[in-house]
Amino acid sequence: MSDLPLRPASSEDTDFDPSIASSPCDIAAVPSLLADISFLRASFDVSTNRDARLHLLDKARALVRSLETPRETMLKHVGAETACFFSLALGVDVGLFTALAKGDTPKSVNELAGTIGFDVDGLSRILRHLAAMGYIVQTGKDEYKSNNFSKAMTIPIVADGYPFYRSVCIAPMLHLHKWLATKDYATPTTGRDNPFTFGNQTSQTMFEYLAAFPPFNEQFNHHMGGYRLGRPSWFDPAVYPVSDALLGNDIKADDVLLVDIGGNMGHDLTRFRAAFPDAPGRLILQDQASVIEAGPAKALAEQGIEGMPHDFFTEQPVRGARAYYLHHILHDWPDDKCEVIVKMIKSAMVPGKSKLLINEHVIPSVGASWEATYLDLYMMILFGSRERTEQDWKGLLEGKCGLKITRIYNPGNGVEGIIECEVPV
Numbered sequence: 001m002s003d004l005p006l007r008p009a010s011s012e013d014t015d016f017d018p019s020i021a022s023s024p025c026d027i028a029a030v031p032s033l034l035a036d037i038s039f040l041r042a043s044f045d046v047s048t049n050r051d052a053r054l055h056l057l058d059k060a061r062a063l064v065r066s067l068e069t070p071r072e073t074m075l076k077h078v079g080a081e082t083a084c085f086f087s088l089a090l091g092v093d094v095g096l097f098t099a100l101a102k103g104d105t106p107k108s109v110n111e112l113a114g115t116i117g118f119d120v121d122g123l124s125r126i127l128r129h130l131a132a133m134g135y136i137v138q139t140g141k142d143e144y145k146s147n148n149f150s151k152a153m154t155i156p157i158v159a160d161g162y163p164f165y166r167s168v169c170i171a172p173m174l175h176l177h178k179w180l181a182t183k184d185y186a187t188p189t190t191g192r193d194n195p196f197t198f199g200n201q202t203s204q205t206m207f208e209y210l211a212a213f214p215p216f217n218e219q220f221n222h223h224m225g226g227y228r229l230g231r232p233s234w235f236d237p238a239v240y241p242v243s244d245a246l247l248g249n250d251i252k253a254d255d256v257l258l259v260d261i262g263g264n265m266g267h268d269l270t271r272f273r274a275a276f277p278d279a280p281g282r283l284i285l286q287d288q289a290s291v292i293e294a295g296p297a298k299a300l301a302e303q304g305i306e307g308m309p310h311d312f313f314t315e316q317p318v319r320g321a322r323a324y325y326l327h328h329i330l331h332d333w334p335d336d337k338c339e340v341i342v343k344m345i346k347s348a349m350v351p352g353k354s355k356l357l358i359n360e361h362v363i364p365s366v367g368a369s370w371e372a373t374y375l376d377l378y379m380m381i382l383f384g385s386r387e388r389t390e391q392d393w394k395g396l397l398e399g400k401c402g403l404k405i406t407r408i409y410n411p412g413n414g415v416e417g418i419i420e421c422e423v424p425v
Contacts, residue, residue, distance in 0.1 A: 020070065021069065021070040021071045021074075022069050022070075022071050023069055024066060024067050024068065024069055025065055025066055025067075025068055025069065025070060025073070026065070026066040027066065027067075029062070029066045030063065030066050030067060033059055033062055033063045033066060034063065036059045037056065037059050037060065037063065040052070040055060040056045040059065041056070044056055050232075050413070051413055054413050054414075080129075080132075080133060081133075083129055084129065084130065084133045084135065085162070085165075085166075086166065087126045087129060087130055088130070088135070088153070088162045089162035089163045089165075089166040090126070091126070091130075091153065092153065092159045092160070092162050092163050093163060094116045094117070094118060095115075095116050096112065096116055096118075096123075097146070097150050097151075097153035097154050097159065098154045099112055099115040099116050100112060100136065100144065100145070100146050100150060101146040101150065101151050101154050104145075104146065105145070106139040106140070106143050106144065106145040107143065107144060107145070108142055108143050109123055109124045109127060109142040109143070109144070110142070112127070112144075124142060127144050130150075131144060134147075134149075135147070135149050135150055136149075136150045155226075156222045157222045157223070157225035157226035157229060158226045158229070159222075160218075160219040160222035160223055160226070161219075161222075161223035161226055161227075163219060164216060164219035164220055164222075164223050165223075167216060167219075168200070168206075168209070168210075168216055168220070169378065169381075169382065171199035171200050172194075172195040172196040172198070172199035172200065172381045172382060173195070173199070173378075173381060174199060175195055175198055175199035176195045176199075176381055178198070179194070179195045179198040179199070180195075187380065188380055188381065188384040189334050189384045190334065190384045191205040191206070191333075191334075191337075191383050191384050191385075192205060193384075194380075194381060194382070194383070194384040195380075195381040195382075196209075196381060196382045196383070199381075205383075206382050206383060207332075221264075221265075224264075225267075228267075231415060231416075232411065232415055233268070233271055233272075233275070234268070234325075234327065234357070234359045234416070234418055235271075235272055235275055235276070238411055239409060239411050239415065239417070239418060240357070240409050240418040240420075242275075242276065245355070245420070246258070246322055246323055246355070247276070247279055247280070251280045251281045251322060252280065252281070253280055253281065253282075254282065255280070255281045255282065255321075255322065256281060256282045256284060256318055256320070256321035256322065257279060257280065257281025257282060257283060257321070257322045257323065258272065258281070258283050258284070258321065258322065258323050258324075258325055259284045259286060259316075259318050259321045259323070259324045259325065260283070260284070260285050260286065260325045260327070261286045261310070261312050261316075261324060261325065261326055261329065261345065262286065262287055262312055262326065262327075262329045263285045263286060263287055263325075263327065264287055264291060264295075265291070265295045265296065266285045266295060266296070266300050266305055266307075268325070268327055269283050269285055269300075269303075269305050270300070270303060270305065273303045273304065273305065281322060282304070282306060283304060283305045283306065284305075284306045284307075284308050284318060284321075285300065285305055285306065285307050285308065286308050286309070286310035286312070286318075287309070287310070288309065288310075288311065289309035292307045292308065292309045293309075295307060312329070312341050312344065312345075313337075313340055313341060313344065314344065315344055315347065315348075316344050316345050316347065316348035317348075318348060319348045319350075320348070320349075320350040320353065320354060321348070321349075321354060322353065322354065322355065323354065323355045323356070323357050324345050324348070324349065324354065324355070324356050324357070325357045325359065326341075326345075326356070326357070326358050326359065326360075327359040327360075327416075328359070328360060328416075329341065330342075330358060330360060330388075330396075331360050331361070331375070331379050331385055331386065331387055331388070332379070332383050332385055333383065333385050334383075334384055334385050334386075335395075335396055335400065338396055339396070339400050339401055342356070342396075342397065342401040342403065343401055343402075346401060346402065346403060346423060349422070349423045350423070351422070351423040351424070351425045352422075352425055354422070354423065355406075355420055355421065355422055356403065356420075356421040356422070357418055357419070357420055357421075358393075358397075358418065358419040358421070359416050359417075359418055360387070360388065360416050360417070360419070361375065361376075361387045361388070361416050361417070362388070362389065362390055362393065362408055362410045362417045362419065363376065363387055363388065363389045364389070364390075364410075364412075365389060365390075365391075369412070369413060369414035370414070371414030372387050372414060373387075375387055390408060390410075393405065393408070393419055397419065397421055402423075402424070403421040403422065403423060403424070404421060404422050404423070404424045405419060405420070405421050406420045406421065406422050407420045408420070
């Protein structure tokens with residue numbers, strides 16, 4: 001299919017004067033935003049909590065959006081940020097940020113080009129744009145220095161997201177308009193016929209595709225580590241009250257306290273054990289056999305964590321655990337597949353004892369965080385799935401799976417919540 005416009009625009013299609021494109025988007029909001037920022041600044045401290053920082057950041061972003069003209073925002077979207085993203089990914093490929101950060105001193109373009117084996121002219125233009133966007137610091141003519149962002153780009157769990165998205169996720173987004181046009185603009189609902197398979201010209205689901213290309217799979221795992229970096233854990237008291245809801249004198253040493261289903265390398269259970277070293281009961285990590293066999297079995301065993309191969313589309317072998325835990329599992333699957341996963345767990349749960357804890361976004365009907373909305377769009381194009389609203393969760397878990405949602409713990413600010421479920425008595 002041609003990339004010619006699917007719906008050609010006409011200069012007569014708008015009722016608005018073109019001059020609005022060169023005027024600030026919301027100049028009337030600027031005084032109140034400045035007042036809000038001034039108020040927040042008075043009590044802000046670098047050691048303050050996460051919510052206070054995010055509140056101030058939201059106001060600062062709103063101020064920028066209000067001051068920018070539509071023209072400036074348009075050029076930023078289609079040109080500056082796009083060029084920046086691909087330049088950052090390229091920088092990861094060639095080791096630019098490691099070379100720039102070495103010694104924490106300014107480097108000339110000639111020096112950097114020699115270190116990474118790059119043409120001087122091309123590199124100078126890339127560095128100039130990255131500096132213009134604020135991602136590195138220009139210290140003189142053809143001379144640059146790292147800042148905290150570019151230093152972080154030497155860390156794989158931060159850096160690898162850029163080449164991963166470029167190589168695996170961008171093609172589906174680039175071809176979204178074509179796929180939708182062939183489907184009369186219907187929403188993708190399967191893992192095998194969606195913008196991911198269309199854009200990457202494959203019949204494989206995304207996880208099958210990653211398994212076939214180990215370097216991409218490694219980048220994906222690193223990116224997931226970066227995604228979770230600095231975020232509250234599900235057992236943080238501000239998210240879920242573990243001591244009150246899960247722990248108790250009725251749990252014996254040989255009882256199963258927690259089963260992490262699809263828990264990958266056991267990061268969540270490792271952190272849980274560190275936070276609750278004296279919690280009674282067994283901790284079990286379940287994932288595909290290949291993952292369990294490749295994981296740090298000895299290190300996990302030393303922490304009292306048992307590895308168990310398991311496919312979550314099959315019957316749950318651990319019966320009557322205190323809690324079954326799913327972290328970022330159901331958002332990868334459409335409702336019909338989620339129904340199978342959840343019912344396999346439900347069959348192992350004991351009414352009045354077992355809980356199912358689902359650690360995912362609960363998107364509010366108003367005021368959703370960009371950290372949830374961008375992920376929702378990528379779930380749609382990559383998996384034919386979704387991030388879910390409270391109504392979505394009730395329809396799936398209660399309406400289709402026959403569970404009872406006892407409570408939804410939703411901390412907000414883009415942090416995943418806990419949907420706590422039980423089998424109705």
